[in-house]
Amino acid sequence: xxxxxxxxxxxxxxxxxxxxxxxxxxxxxxxxxxxxxxxxxxxxxxxxxxxxxxxxxxxxxxxxxxxxxxxxxxxxxxxxxxxxxxxxxxxxxxxxxxxxxxxxxxxxxxxxxxxxxxxxxxxxxxxxxxxxxxxxx
Amino acid sequence: xxxxxxxxxxxxxxxxxxxxxxxxxxxxxxxxxxxxxxxxxxxxxxxxxxxxxxxxxxxxxxxxxxxxxxxxxxxxxxxxxxxxxxxxxxxxxxxxxxxxxxxxxxxxxxxxxxxxxxxxxxxxxxxxxxxxxxxxxxxxxxxxxxxx
Numbered sequence: 001x002x003x004x005x006x007x008x009x010x011x012x013x014x015x016x017x018x019x020x021x022x023x024x025x026x027x028x029x030x031x032x033x034x035x036x037x038x039x040x041x042x043x044x045x046x047x048x049x050x051x052x053x054x055x056x057x058x059x060x061x062x063x064x065x066x067x068x069x070x071x072x073x074x075x076x077x078x079x080x081x082x083x084x085x086x087x088x089x090x091x092x093x094x095x096x097x098x099x100x101x102x103x104x105x106x107x108x109x110x111x112x113x114x115x116x117x118x119x120x121x122x123x124x125x126x127x128x129x130x131x132x133x134x135x136x137x
Numbered sequence: 138x139x140x141x142x143x144x145x146x147x148x149x150x151x152x153x154x155x156x157x158x159x160x161x162x163x164x165x166x167x168x169x170x171x172x173x174x175x176x177x178x179x180x181x182x183x184x185x186x187x188x189x190x191x192x193x194x195x196x197x198x199x200x201x202x203x204x205x206x207x208x209x210x211x212x213x214x215x216x217x218x219x220x221x222x223x224x225x226x227x228x229x230x231x232x233x234x235x236x237x238x239x240x241x242x243x244x245x246x247x248x249x250x251x252x253x254x255x256x257x258x259x260x261x262x263x264x265x266x267x268x269x270x271x272x273x274x275x276x277x278x279x280x281x282x283x284x285x
Binding site for chain 1: 164167168170171172173174177179181183184185188189192193198199200203210211212213214215216217218219220221222223226
């Protein structure tokens with residue numbers, strides 16, 4: 001199956017209604033990440049970061065890759081350049097989106113360049129990135 | 138006395154011990170669970186491993202990197218820019234060899250966060266069975282400096 005998106009077209013969005021603290025704790029354990037702002041309310045209060053713990057940057061970024069793989073299939077990512085522009089907190093509603101900026105066909109495979117992002121609903125943009133993906137569906 | 142920028146610049150070129158990392162099926166399942174999606178039946182690893190392996194496969198822990206870069210506290214570290222060039226997706230059951238070093242250190246002053254050091258780690262990920270380069274990953278971490 002081929003995709004028919006063109007430059008300027010939007011990618012199907014992917015979102016989370018409420019970012020869960022339990023997943024932050026699980027990733028901290030898997031990565032042996034000692035940063036308490038991901039699992040301790042006392043730590044975020046002490047650091048003046050508010051009342052809610054802060055999602056790990058790699059999780060925020062990979063909400064975007066979830067959106068890309070939903071569209072183009074697992075293993076679609078070829079290049080990514082991303083920067084983190086705002087924190088995502090526990091309980092935030094987030095939505096990942098993007099727009100196609102270029103389309104080429106390489107060896108019979110559709111390859112998209114896209115501007116993508118992660119937004120906090122009612123809040124700031126948390127991640128901005130450019131990506132190149134292969135359409136694998 | 139804070140951390141002098143010259144001390145941080147001395148880190149440029151620092152090569153990590155390097156090592157290998159095997160993506161276990163159970164861990165890939167849990168990483169997908171973190172990301173609120175189900176693993177496929179094709180054995181592909183979640184892209185979050187492009188953050189995980191460049192740390193865990195280098196023979197260090199996140200705390201080691203905090204210590205090396207003289208983080209003032211674990212809470213004074215933020216994610217900076219990530220650049221991933223991927224030739225092949227990662228797969229569970231595969232073992233990857235990782236080589237990496239610090240390639241850049243930059244000091245900046247931000248309006249909200251104040252003084253900070255941006256440290257960039259470049260890593261190459263190879264599939265061990267074939268010695269094939271799978272991906273190059275450049276991750277920049279931000280170390281906030283209360284006083285320097």
